[in-house]
Amino acid sequence: MATATPPTRPALRARYERKQQEVVATAARVFAERGYQATSMQDLTEATGLAAGGLYHYIGSKERLLFRICDELLEPLLEQARAIVAHDAPAADHLRELLRAWLAHIAAHRAHMLVFAQERHVIEREPQWRDVRRQRKAFEQILDDVLARGERDGTMAFADRGLTLLALLGMVNHTATWLKPRGRLSPAQIADGYCDLLLKAGAAA
Amino acid sequence: MATATPPTRPALRARYERKQQEVVATAARVFAERGYQATSMQDLTEATGLAAGGLYHYIGSKERLLFRICDELLEPLLEQARAIVAHDAPAADHLRELLRAWLAHIAAHRAHMLVFAQERHVIEREPQWRDVRRQRKAFEQILDDVLARGERDGTMAFADRGLTLLALLGMVNHTATWLKPRGRLSPAQIADGYCDLLLKAGAAA
DNA sequence: CAGCATACCGAACGATCGCTCGAAGTTCGA
DNA sequence: TCGAACTTCGAGCGATCGTTCGGTATGCTG
Numbered sequence: 001m002a003t004a005t006p007p008t009r010p011a012l013r014a015r016y017e018r019k020q021q022e023v024v025a026t027a028a029r030v031f032a033e034r035g036y037q038a039t040s041m042q043d044l045t046e047a048t049g050l051a052a053g054g055l056y057h058y059i060g061s062k063e064r065l066l067f068r069i070c071d072e073l074l075e076p077l078l079e080q081a082r083a084i085v086a087h088d089a090p091a092a093d094h095l096r097e098l099l100r101a102w103l104a105h106i107a108a109h110r111a112h113m114l115v116f117a118q119e120r121h122v123i124e125r126e127p128q129w130r131d132v133r134r135q136r137k138a139f140e141q142i143l144d145d146v147l148a149r150g151e152r153d154g155t156m157a158f159a160d161r162g163l164t165l166l167a168l169l170g171m172v173n174h175t176a177t178w179l180k181p182r183g184r185l186s187p188a189q190i191a192d193g194y195c196d197l198l199l200k201a202g203a204a205a
Numbered sequence: 206m207a208t209a210t211p212p213t214r215p216a217l218r219a220r221y222e223r224k225q226q227e228v229v230a231t232a233a234r235v236f237a238e239r240g241y242q243a244t245s246m247q248d249l250t251e252a253t254g255l256a257a258g259g260l261y262h263y264i265g266s267k268e269r270l271l272f273r274i275c276d277e278l279l280e281p282l283l284e285q286a287r288a289i290v291a292h293d294a295p296a297a298d299h300l301r302e303l304l305r306a307w308l309a310h311i312a313a314h315r316a317h318m319l320v321f322a323q324e325r326h327v328i329e330r331e332p333q334w335r336d337v338r339r340q341r342k343a344f345e346q347i348l349d350d351v352l353a354r355g356e357r358d359g360t361m362a363f364a365d366r367g368l369t370l371l372a373l374l375g376m377v378n379h380t381a382t383w384l385k386p387r388g389r390l391s392p393a394q395i396a397d398g399y400c401d402l403l404l405k406a407g408a409a410a
Numbered sequence: 411c412a413g414c415a416t417a418c419c420g421a422a423c424g425a426t427c428g429c430t431c432g433a434a435g436t437t438c439g440a
Numbered sequence: 441t442c443g444a445a446c447t448t449c450g451a452g453c454g455a456t457c458g459t460t461c462g463g464t465a466t467g468c469t470g
Binding site for chain 2: 032035036037038118120125159160162163164166167168169171172173174175177178184185190193194197198200201203
Binding site for chain 4: 214216217245246247257258261266267
């Protein structure tokens with residue numbers, strides 16, 4: 001995996017990183033629309049306005065670009081999730097907060113999310129994607145822990161917690177495919193909708 | 206879209222079609238694992254044991270192959286769904302039957318399903334995929350109709366039927382990514398789990 | 411058995427792929 | 441203000457892409 005060449009002079013570092021992120025965001029949009037493999041570097045030069053050489057100055061390689069997209073998606077989400085479960089609150093409250101943060105994140109990084117889901121087969125198979133897989137796993141674990149805690153303290157009672165978690169992951173991940181900026185429901189409303197769905201289905205007797 | 210060259214002699218037609226379907230099934234497996242765009246025709250010649258010429262004898266083109274995979278997935282599923290809602294039964298029974306048929310279909314055509322989900326961006330954008338989009342839409346409409354009927358006759362009461370449908374589509378589609386042939390839960394158990402989730406969440410007051 | 415439809419091969423085609431690199435232009439720090 | 445660091449260009453690299461096609465072998469059919 002080739003690396004880009006960031007400037008050593010600190011004064012230029014900020015400008016470099018801003019432009020780099022701009023390139024990543026543009027690439028994410030194009031990847032989401034056309035698919036990662038189906039997008040050529042030529043497509044990206046057109047979308048970014050940079051020529052081939054200029055593009056590689058910022059990204060290192062096409063795969064590195066994909067990695068960056070995944071990292072920009074998962075890292076801040078995981079950090080938010082950890083912050084939420086760090087403070088004391090009932091499991092149901094944690095679940096609602098997690099879902100709201102998650103949906104807001106998806107809304108703000110819809111293209112990133114679509115690419116991440118679309119390239120599942122790359123992420124799942126290749127050894128160099130182990131860290132990405134680990135981040136995703138860690139996030140899912142946080143959700144499972146919250147559901148487990150709800151079961152343990154008697155406020156939730158799922159027929160099958162494992163299946164419930166998988167259902168939740170499915171519905172939320174799927175959201176990226178239909179979510180529109182000016183849709184009928186806001187990300188928070190969607191999050192609450194999913195949360196109520198789970199809490200009603202798992203209402204303690 | 207190039208067309209393959211099926212034999213006119215009826216005696217050979219059966220053999221041709223059997224082998225053709227074998228090729229499609231193999232291709233679906235490889236596509237699901239590596240991705241459609243990332244799979245080269247060379248990969249397919251190795252997976253099928255056919256040389257390039259022999260392969261094209263059966264498939265016409267790579268895109269045609271993708272189309273066949275989608276059609277093999279959607280057409281029989283849609284037919285089953287129509288048969289289910291054709292007979293008289295309570296909405297909840299229809300829902301359960303639909304989910305069972307759907308999950309069984311996913312289990313039997315896991316690779317097809319993964320490819321279909323993975324290549325969403327192709328299917329969504331290109332005009333020649335209109336019929337495929339229409340089939341998917343028709344299936345979703347059948348599901349929505351069942352939920353709407355349940356609301357109308359008072360046996361179901363969803364906070365937001367539209368969101369519930371989207372959640373359902375999400376969780377079921379996502380199932381293909383984690384379903385294992387010898388998993389803890391059978392397709393029917395998963396279907397029932399999802400069905401109970403919805404019915405509990407949408408239990409009439 | 412004659413003869414054509416079918417099955418399959420594999421070299422080769424033009425196009426396009428991701429990426430490199432030397433050079434030119436620009437900006438920063440001393 | 442001068443040289444080094446940085447940014448960007450774009451022609452062009454070797455590799456690989458999906459596909460074609462003339463060929464041969466193997467049936468089926470009359």
